[in-house]
Amino acid sequence: xxxxxxxxxxxxxxxxxxxxxxxxxxxxxxxxxxxxxxxxxxxxxxxxxxxxxxxxxxxxxxxxxxxxxxxxxxxxxxxxxxxxxxxxxxxxxxxxxxxxxxxxxxxxxxxxxxxxxxxxxxxxxxxxxxxxxxxxxxxxxxxxxxxxxxxxxxxxxxxxxxxxxxxxxxxxxxxxxxxxxxxxxxxxxxxxxxxxxxxxxxxxxxxxxxxxxxxxxxxxxxxxxxxxxxxxxxxxxxxxxxxxxxxxxxxxxxxxxxxxxxxxxxxxxxxxxxxxxxxxxxxxxxxxxxxxxxxxxxxxxxxxxxxxxxxxxxxxxxxxxxxxxxxxxxxxxxxxxxxxxxxxxxxxxxxxx
Amino acid sequence: xxxxxxxxxxxxxxxxxxxxxxxxxxxxxxxxxxxxxxxxxxxxxxxxxxxxxxxxxxxxxxxxxxxxxxxxxxxxxxxxxxxxxxxxxxxxxxxxxxxxxxxxxxxxxxxxxxxxxxxxxxxxxxxxxxxxxxxxxxxxxxxxxxxxxxxxxxxxxxxxxxxxxxxxxxxxxxxxxxxxxxxxxxxxxxxxxxxxxxxxxxxxxxxxxxxxxxxxxxxxxxxxxxxxxxxxxxxxxxxxxxxxxxxxxxxxxxxxxxxxxxxxxxxxxxxxxxxxxxxxxxxxxxxxxxxxxxxxxxxxxxxxxxxxxxxxxxxxxxxxxxxxxxxxxxxxxxxxxxxxxxxxxxxxxxxxxxxxxxxxxxxxxxxxxxxxxxxxxxxxxxxxxxxxxxxx
Numbered sequence: 001x002x003x004x005x006x007x008x009x010x011x012x013x014x015x016x017x018x019x020x021x022x023x024x025x026x027x028x029x030x031x032x033x034x035x036x037x038x039x040x041x042x043x044x045x046x047x048x049x050x051x052x053x054x055x056x057x058x059x060x061x062x063x064x065x066x067x068x069x070x071x072x073x074x075x076x077x078x079x080x081x082x083x084x085x086x087x088x089x090x091x092x093x094x095x096x097x098x099x100x101x102x103x104x105x106x107x108x109x110x111x112x113x114x115x116x117x118x119x120x121x122x123x124x125x126x127x128x129x130x131x132x133x134x135x136x137x138x139x140x141x142x143x144x145x146x147x148x149x150x151x152x153x154x155x156x157x158x159x160x161x162x163x164x165x166x167x168x169x170x171x172x173x174x175x176x177x178x179x180x181x182x183x184x185x186x187x188x189x190x191x192x193x194x195x196x197x198x199x200x201x202x203x204x205x206x207x208x209x210x211x212x213x214x215x216x217x218x219x220x221x222x223x224x225x226x227x228x229x230x231x232x233x234x235x236x237x238x239x240x241x242x243x244x245x246x247x248x249x250x251x252x253x254x255x256x257x258x259x260x261x262x263x264x265x266x267x268x269x270x271x272x273x274x275x276x277x278x279x280x281x282x283x284x285x286x287x288x289x290x291x292x293x294x295x296x297x298x299x300x301x302x303x304x305x306x307x308x309x310x311x312x313x314x315x316x317x318x319x320x321x322x323x324x325x326x327x328x329x330x331x332x333x334x335x336x337x338x339x340x341x342x343x344x345x346x347x348x349x350x351x352x353x
Numbered sequence: 354x355x356x357x358x359x360x361x362x363x364x365x366x367x368x369x370x371x372x373x374x375x376x377x378x379x380x381x382x383x384x385x386x387x388x389x390x391x392x393x394x395x396x397x398x399x400x401x402x403x404x405x406x407x408x409x410x411x412x413x414x415x416x417x418x419x420x421x422x423x424x425x426x427x428x429x430x431x432x433x434x435x436x437x438x439x440x441x442x443x444x445x446x447x448x449x450x451x452x453x454x455x456x457x458x459x460x461x462x463x464x465x466x467x468x469x470x471x472x473x474x475x476x477x478x479x480x481x482x483x484x485x486x487x488x489x490x491x492x493x494x495x496x497x498x499x500x501x502x503x504x505x506x507x508x509x510x511x512x513x514x515x516x517x518x519x520x521x522x523x524x525x526x527x528x529x530x531x532x533x534x535x536x537x538x539x540x541x542x543x544x545x546x547x548x549x550x551x552x553x554x555x556x557x558x559x560x561x562x563x564x565x566x567x568x569x570x571x572x573x574x575x576x577x578x579x580x581x582x583x584x585x586x587x588x589x590x591x592x593x594x595x596x597x598x599x600x601x602x603x604x605x606x607x608x609x610x611x612x613x614x615x616x617x618x619x620x621x622x623x624x625x626x627x628x629x630x631x632x633x634x635x636x637x638x639x640x641x642x643x644x645x646x647x648x649x650x651x652x653x654x655x656x657x658x659x660x661x662x663x664x665x666x667x668x669x670x671x672x673x674x675x676x677x678x679x680x681x682x683x684x685x686x687x688x689x690x691x692x693x694x695x696x697x698x699x700x701x702x703x704x705x706x707x708x709x710x711x712x713x714x715x716x717x718x719x720x721x722x723x724x725x726x727x728x729x730x731x732x733x734x735x736x737x738x739x740x741x742x743x744x745x
Contacts, residue, residue, distance in 0.1 A: 319563055
């Protein structure tokens with residue numbers, strides 16, 4: 001192979017790997033606090049870029065991305081409050097959410113369309129209120145309070161399905177993309193005869209900033225340390241005066257915000273469709289495991305490594321086998337080093353999951 | 354133990370109670386039955402899921418057209434009752450919906466499904482139960498071999514491959530690279546390209562398959578670039594259509610990019626932006642309706658459909674919706690010709706129908722269940738973010 005072709009494969013691998021890496025980072029935050037894997041992480045990415053795409057039509061790009069990240073952060077908080085925290089005991093937030101959801105059904109379907117607006121509303125309330133109260137009563141009576149990790153992981157799968165359906169209705173099934181941050185679709189940077197899109201440099205740059213930021217946050221701030229403490233031992237953490245519940249909410253917020261940023265910065269490359277979250281999340285999750293769960297630096301290195309390995313694998317064999325190649329790499333590494341490339345075996349033994 | 358058992362049965366009870374509540378709500382919303390002077394037509398589209406960009410415009414178009422026909426008094430006084438099912442792109446769901454439509458709703462005909470895989474899953478079901486199936490999917494195998502009750506409205510894959518090769522001959526292109534998705538449409542296209550390439554003196558130097566959910570294809574395209582091809586053909590209906598275009602430009606590839614007729618949706622051009630400029634692909638005339646000469650027999654119909662659809666749904670028309678338009682019109686023409694809503698008579702009538710549709714001039718016969726010829730394709734290209742006719 002000529003040297004510029006070799007370089008081109010490396011740059012192609014970095015392009016693909018940078019996408020894996022930035023998705024993988026998001027998994028680590030919630031894991032660091034709760035020990036759970038948030039399978040709705042891919043949906044946070046899609047939600048963030050969808051909001052940014054809608055806003056970018058009338059706002060400057062930077063502002064659109066910023067608002068999208070903040071909005072997704074709030075969604076992350078709301079989801080945690082309703083579904084993760086709300087599962088545990090009687091919850092006014094859940095009653096209201098349930099009531100509104102049920103209220104919409106007869107209201108939107110036009111069940112009482114013949115009546116005046118006010119009467120229509122009253123009828124819908126009369127239907128929705130007892131049902132919401134009934135479900136809430138059943139919840140309270142029969143759902144056992146628990147913070148079981150496996151159960152929470154399954155809930156995040158539920159959240160991802162819910163978010164996907166909502167996004168399908170709010171936006172639609174169409175394929176969109178944010179504009180390139182620098183240059184446009186046809187610009188590329190020439191590095192010794194090999195080409196790379198400027199957007200890839202954006203993805204790498206943003207990943208680097210996030211990784212450095214997270215490392216500083218978890219190592220040097222009180223809140224960061226408190227969050228780490230929660231994943232080590234919830235009881236001990238709360239005995240030290242840490243409000244575990246709010247730390248979990250905060251981890252969902254940060255994770256959602258970073259997911260939204262990742263979604264925005266990769267959107268020009270990958271494009272955005274309502275149902276692409278799970279595809280991104282699965283590969284991102286694999287990379288997060290490969291790099292050692294909870295280790296953001298490891299996630300970036302593992303992502304780039306996997307991307308470059310895949311690129312060279314493609315050079316010698318048909319692309320159709322590439323998924324098999326990456327799975328084999330993953331299995332081999334996990335077989336010899338179950339805690340991932342950069343994870344501590346000691347620490348992973350203490351984790352529940 | 355007894356306690357645990359009791360709890361389990363209780364929670365089952367809750368589940369049933371909840372299902373009951375939902376069922377009551379759903380039933381109270383159901384529409385009232387209509388009988389007398391109506392013909393029931395089923396429709397299976399993938400309105401949601403991976404193929405939603407096909408199913409969604411198809412569903413909108415079919416609903417719009419049927420409402421329009423009914424508002425104008427129906428077909429010779431016969432109103433159409435359209436029963437739409439969303440398969441989500443799943444062949445298994447399509448199959449169970451087809452059974453439901455045939456056995457419970459007793460429909461005269463089924464329109465759809467949107468994808469080739471789904472259509473093949475219900476082809477024999479419809480034929481055995483003597484229910485007309487007018488598919489909106491492209492694959493050749495739907496009408497070859499011919500099943501008496503199965504028809505389709507989109508152009509054949511082979512015509513698209515031939516149209517691409519003819520253009521390449523005119524441009525003097527001999528050596529090409531082919532990239533296709535691993536979905537049914539992509540695999541079918543790959544077969545057709547490989548089958549017809551030798552006939553036109555074209556060598557396929559490299560053929561690669563990528564995952565339909567792929568988000569970056571620079572590695573594959575590096576390999577294609579390395580082979581020194583004179584053009585690249587991409588055949589897929591997934592968002593990768595725009596990704597291929599972007600990645601080629603990012604790699605500094607200057608050779609022309611050809612796409613399949615699956616590129617006929619302006620959203621892909623928008624998603625690819627600048628990188629879409631110069632893409633060449635075969636397509637029906639719907640997307641270039643406004644630049645067609647006035648004497649073109651399709652022009653009036655295409656302009657009307659485009660205007661109606663775009664005013665009603667506030668989105669750009671795509672060729673896929675057109676396939677549903679043609680499917681409904683085929684049944685309408687056949688019912689008019691048969692002067693009956695008897696399934697067997699309508700089926701016989703379809704084989705004698707000729708009409709102008711959105712995809713081209715349809716001429717059905719007992720040996721031709723697609724009814725379209727090579728002339729139904731035009732080569733289009735992208736210029737300044739719009740579809741225009743390609744001039745060799």
